Amino acid sequence: MVRISAHSVVELPIETGCSASSIPVLILQNGEVSLYALAWIRDRMLTQGSSPGTRVKDASAVGYVYDFFVIAHGARPLRPDEMVGFLGRYIEAREFGNNLLGWTPVDRDLAIQEVGRFSDFTRFCFSNLNMPSVNTTEKKLVSDLNLEDQVRFYATLVQRKNWDMLYHLAPATELGQGIVTKSKFEPTRVSLGRSKHADTFPPDKVLELISKTTNIRDKLYFLLLFFGSLRKSEPLHLFLTDVSVKDYNTEILLAHPLLSQHTWHDPFSGKQTTTRAEFLFRKYGLKPRSTLAESHPYHSGWKGMQYTKNDYETDLFWLLPGIGEYFSKLHSIYMHKYRKFAPDNHPYYFINVSENEGFGRPATLSNMDKAFYRAAKRVGLKPTDTGVNPHGARHFYGHFCASYLRLEMTTAQRMMHHASKESTEVYYKISPLIVREEIKRAAEQMKLEIPRFTKELKMFEDGLQ
Incomplete structure (x- = not known):
């Protein structure tokens, strides 16, 4: 049509x-x-x-x-x-x-x-x-709203504590007094209470996809998606200094592309600590990638996340032990083979590694999308298959936390940097595969328990006679 x-x-x-x-x-x-x-x-x-x-x-x-x-x-x-x-x-x-x-x-x-x-x-x-x-618009009391809007109001009020520095003044405001401004036309949403499902990348294909990827840069990028829970745009904001290897493990700093603090050396003024936006402008004449026009080749979005180190920074949490060590080995190869030869005209970790005039430029979302779908094709997957997209890799991370590691939801929420627990709840609907495995395990256990139970029941019946 x-x-x-x-x-x-x-x-x-x-x-x-x-x-x-x-x-x-x-x-x-x-x-x-x-x-x-x-x-x-x-x-x-x-x-x-x-x-x-x-x-x-x-x-x-x-x-x-x-x-x-x-x-x-x-x-x-x-x-x-x-x-x-x-x-x-x-x-x-x-x-x-x-x-x-x-x-x-x-x-x-x-x-x-x-x-x-x-x-x-x-x-x-x-x-x-x-x-x-x-x-x-018109002003209404929260008590006059329907139940769905009341639930949404109080959930928003609770979340406000996490970011509003003036929250202690809320009781003196209309919001704190339960007065809300509502549009005359307020259609009902269907997301609240709706059964959501996160389409995960096929779990049995994850390791195969990474092992069959020969490009070192792409391997590093895929590890951050599948085992670091990053959205596809977030790795492209990483500075070279955000990746550090300690005791054969890799630590990744995730920082707000505009507002987080960054320490750097100015050739005239010496050591400087500024926002990342100011650093990019003063040293390279650049703007944060999230502020560029969507049509700009270097544009990369930033949805935001739960920051745990300070106001605008958090750490990446590897899904499994050993992934950080594996990343460090690939990182060493990447640095010595590609990244150290890139010209110092930007600070970004991921670069174009093709041997052409574009070598060393910041990697683009378009290039990384193409790399992902090429890798998926190598393991027999199509873009139209369920979960076969870069965000499906993040869903794999959440699915693994909930269905295999059985982590507490609050732990998974922190690992995935979700600001709201509702975003994490999507993964805590145990998959049919896990349910079948649990039933099978329970059946095997029952086979062992039934003889003992029958014997104890016989002894109990004998004692009643």
């Missing part, structure tokens, strides 16, 4: 060169730029520090609603009493698909997120540009 669209989104460069960043621009059906959307996205970028990926999603959400308004609704002006119904029909079209627009069904939560972004956009227009808001 071909998608019909009345808009397009292009990324407008803000700066040039390797440190390029951009802002997405929404272009309407008549070829004009939506200045309202541009002003809103710029405001979110400046006041909320929205990431490049978030900015594109913001522009796209407004664009999708615009398509629905122009094509499906016929661009007929909406009366105030029609606006809530319009948003409801939009969610229905996204969730179940729409032939007129060529939309295929999407997850309901995604549709609700888009409506949330669009609602935020119209509220910005109402507050700053005197335009009507499609989805007005």
